[in-house]
Amino acid sequence: MVSLPKRTGGKRGTRKFKVPQWNDQTDVVVVGYGAAGANAAIAAHDAGAEVLILEKMAIAGGNSGVCAGAMLCPENLADAIQYYRALSFGTVDEDLIHGFAEAMVGIPDLLKSLGAEFNVLRKDPPYFPTLLNANVRRIQFNPTGPAGFKFLSGQVEKRGIRIMFKTPAKTLMQIPETKEIIGVEAESKGKKIYIKAKKGVVLACGGYEYNPEMLSSFNVPGLTEFVYPWGNPGNTGDGLKMASEAGAALWHTASIEWGSFCAKVPSKEFGMAIGLGIGRSMPVGSFIFVNKYGKRFMKENKNLIHRKEPLEALYFDHERAEYPNLPAYIIYDENYRQNGPIACTLKYFEEVWGGPVGYPMVHKVFEWSNDNQLEIEKGWIIKADTIQDLAMKIKVDPSGLEETVKKFGSNCLDGKDPEFDRPGDSLTPIEVPPYYAVELALSLINTQGGPKHNRHGQVLDYDNNPIPRCYAAGELGSFFGFLYQGGNNYPEAWAFGQIAGKKAAAEKSIT
Ligand SMILES: Cc1cc2nc3c(=O)[nH]c(=O)nc-3n(C[C@H](O)[C@H](O)[C@H](O)COP(=O)(O)OP(=O)(O)OC[C@H]3O[C@@H](n4cnc5c(N)ncnc54)[C@H](O)[C@@H]3O)c2cc1C
Structure with missing residues (x-):
């Protein structure tokens, strides 16, 4: 048995410690x-x-x-x-x-x-x-x-x-x-x-x-x-x-575990990663990621999970004192939308892991729709008939985005991605209207x-x-x-x- 000090009055810390009245x-x-x-x-x-x-x-x-x-x-x-x-x-x-x-x-x-x-x-x-x-x-x-x-x-x-x-x-x-x-x-x-x-x-x-x-x-x-x-x-x-x-x-x-990209607007609304796995759920097809200048900044189907080197999205430009790749967006066309949910769904996790994973899914906070329609209606996915209009809606330089989409299209024809080395079979031009954009955020697994x-x-x-x-x-x-x-x-x-x-x-x- 170890004895406690007598109750002396006063406060904790540097002052006298008072053993509380235990409940x-x-x-x-x-x-x-x-x-x-x-x-x-x-x-x-x-x-x-x-x-x-x-x-x-x-x-x-x-x-x-x-x-x-x-x-x-x-x-x-x-x-x-x-x-x-x-x-x-x-x-x-x-x-x-x-x-x-x-x-x-x-x-x-x-x-x-x-x-x-x-x-x-x-x-x-x-x-x-x-x-x-x-x-x-x-x-x-x-x-x-x-x-x-x-x-x-x-x-x-x-x-x-x-x-x-x-x-x-x-x-x-x-x-x-x-x-x-x-x-x-x-x-x-x-x-x-x-x-x-x-x-x-x-x-x-x-x-x-x-x-x-x-x-x-x-x-x-x-x-x-x-x-x-x-x-x-x-x-x-x-x-x-x-x-x-x-x-x-x-x-x-200093050590944290990154997940993949999620959708920023609903994540902010719910306070947790919603629409997780954007770019991973369908790693092949007519989509790219662009920064606020309308430029691509990374190989889009790269796995970010548990990555330790700085993520491209977090690159800091010291001279300009800014994170040039944030805000970031996924840009895609009607073909990509029709191919399935752009974010990972319960079906995806059941196939890969045998069951639901993540708080939003397990506790049924929000489930991404199969045809992405609900998210369009909610305004989380921005839709426009032309790339120019899309750029204006998300406040990204229209000529920058048009040029990027064009260049990506010619890479797709060549079957090569000299800028970011995305595999040839994952490249499809963004060319079927309407066009879509979702602002991206990073998901965090744990600290x-x-x-x-x-x-x-x-x-x-x-x-x-x-x-x-x-x-x-x-x-x-x-x-x-x-x-x-x-x-x-x-x-x-x-x-x-x-x-x-x-x-x-x-x-x-x-x-
Ligand atoms: C979606 C997801 C998938 C993951 N998958 C894997 C995986 O497959 N394999 C793997 O190895 N790791 C995985 N991890 C990481 C792993 O799950 C966790 O690191 C581990 O389970 C943490 O266990 P824990 O008991 O320390 O914390 P937790 O399980 O988080 O428990 C902490 C508890 O403390 C409570 N709490 C907090 N503050 C207080 C307080 N002041 N008073 C009382 N209670 C408090 C919390 O509410 C919580 O219930 C994953 C993490 C996530 C989020």
Whole structure:
């Protein structure tokens, strides 16, 4: 048993700390009910601790509940160490690389021990062949996030673990002298509540996808109106705020995972990526991307997902102090419209992933129409009889756009794209009226930044000392500081949720 200081009055921080009047208490408080939170709760409970999960939203799941469910798991420890050392790209120390490798190799055993069914799909070659030669297995779990989270929440319910929905954690209660975390201030029904955590707090509250200020400061200065998340709106960086207030070192904030292009106007309206996959759903045919000058700026059917080199859309012209490729538009003709939905639909994800993916699709916020007609009626797709009229409607230089469309047409006749190397069989002239334009935005899959942690999930301060009784798991302060191969964040959330939950449950109880 560890004793708390006496209640002394005064305020937190530099002034005297007042132990609050607790409204509730438990051994381990888990903040956030995605895969990391569910796994932390299960592990802490199974290690004998009483657990309370606080979830900000009315529904469970977070990004985990809408993800594609892909898990990459190296086959053996030696390969795994080599693989994660290369991916860490110098941003993580050897001890965590070894701990991380052990945890990820153990994923199939973890799934089996929980009774989960999964398929080992195939061996995936690493994305970065010049760096890596270890093959990794791709496990497809159940098939996508919604089913995966149904399994996890079933495990939580089976154990009778308490959950408080619509209860965001706001502040970690910390003893100034010892830095120990002894509870959480949260908000329930508009009121502050104080929950004592006798053993520890696990922060599993995801990234800052929906925090424009953090995105602008860490990743995309001045560009937040062009970036829309694909995941859970509850992920607003609360864990970064709480942990940094408690003295945690923040790391990996420069690392984010891009998705593909989406449609800007509806994304702004709904606040999340709508019309995702423009240019990927139909990579072949009579379409191009142009910038505000009416010029092409990239190979349109290039895959942007998880790309680490700067995206063409984000190119900054230093002399002009502007992003010349934003605003950007997809321009296409009637043939392309008639070929099918210009954005990825449920059918696309069912064919590729076996189920729905992304918050807008899973939670039925909006589904792109098959003939693109609804989006034309809503004014999200701009229509005109001539390229000139189209250019004027979207305020792009008409002669610039006409010239670009003409040049693209002659490239199509030659079957070659000397400017951007788009494959010959993907080139079709834009020549059948009416013509269409959709303003583009970038979609964001998830962020990686947050409090630094060690192999036990303990949150570290800037001197690498653990902040006592404070843990983090999942995409909040993820392992991945730069390079990333798709299929790693989801199993990381499972594995480090387990590690953090178990370790927190093993702490000595405070009185
Ligand atoms: C569309 C999509 C597809 C993806 N596909 C894959 C994939 O196939 N493979 C892969 O490896 N990764 C994938 N990812 C990434 C991966 O899903 C996530 O990184 C991972 O699931 C994060 O799990 P988590 O538990 O850390 O966070 P989340 O699952 O996001 O859970 C965090 C929870 O915390 C809650 N919360 C936030 N703030 C508070 C607060 N103050 N108090 C209480 N609760 C709070 C949130 O509401 C949320 O429920 C995908 C992500 C997205 C968005």
